[in-house]
Amino acid sequence: MRSSFRRKLSLTAAALVVLAVFAFSFEPVRDSFWFLWGRLRGGYSVAKRVQQLGPAVEARLRRSVEAAGLAYPPRDVAYVAFKDSRRLEVYGRMSPDGEWRFIKTYPILGLSGKTGPKLVEGDYQVPEGIYRAEFLNANSRFHLAVRLNYPNELDKRQALAEGRARLGGDIMIHGSSASIGCLAMGNRAIEDLFVLAALVSKERVRIVIAPTDFRAAALFVPIVRGSWIDSLYVDLETELQQFPKGEIK
Numbered sequence: 001m002r003s004s005f006r007r008k009l010s011l012t013a014a015a016l017v018v019l020a021v022f023a024f025s026f027e028p029v030r031d032s033f034w035f036l037w038g039r040l041r042g043g044y045s046v047a048k049r050v051q052q053l054g055p056a057v058e059a060r061l062r063r064s065v066e067a068a069g070l071a072y073p074p075r076d077v078a079y080v081a082f083k084d085s086r087r088l089e090v091y092g093r094m095s096p097d098g099e100w101r102f103i104k105t106y107p108i109l110g111l112s113g114k115t116g117p118k119l120v121e122g123d124y125q126v127p128e129g130i131y132r133a134e135f136l137n138a139n140s141r142f143h144l145a146v147r148l149n150y151p152n153e154l155d156k157r158q159a160l161a162e163g164r165a166r167l168g169g170d171i172m173i174h175g176s177s178a179s180i181g182c183l184a185m186g187n188r189a190i191e192d193l194f195v196l197a198a199l200v201s202k203e204r205v206r207i208v209i210a211p212t213d214f215r216a217a218a219l220f221v222p223i224v225r226g227s228w229i230d231s232l233y234v235d236l237e238t239e240l241q242q243f244p245k246g247e248i249k
Contacts, residue, residue: 070092135202145194175187
């Protein structure tokens, strides 16, 4: 009887191990596990994450940064995202008035909504506009995250003029591949973006999100129209002119 019980116990344990390995093969399960593990151990600091991930990120990025004629890390970085083509381009420069140089392109694995700016909480829209990095989250449930300063002053001003309240917030560039109103980049890409932002400091991270690449010649017809939205797109088109298009890497 004892032998039979031990056999059943062994089979149960083996089944649980197989189930755990299978579940751990899914990115959301892994992210949840490491998120909870990090919370249990007191969380990570940004410096600790840079210490852990910095060497691997440098090995992936240094060549691209130096090929752009920049030192690693550059003084400033810009993350320029295009919603329709689901890509995010990284640029760097070595001085406040220096030229932006193209470094690398990453695919956006997940984003929700359609073209058009974010207007209210719960509309599932990824914002459109010119933002900055407000906070680096080393303990995100989506591995790592860079939070935008959404709503920015333009978002707030236009909402006030139109009587809109509850604009939402906590808009991130983060890991994993699922998103509701954020840009989900996958875990390896967000490690690059997070570490680079930490090295240059969040105050030197510019974030531009556009519905399309206004540097291209193709005509873009916005789904959402309005005088301030038309003006926003003119501003975005002007903003994008300082970022030279680069070869997708």
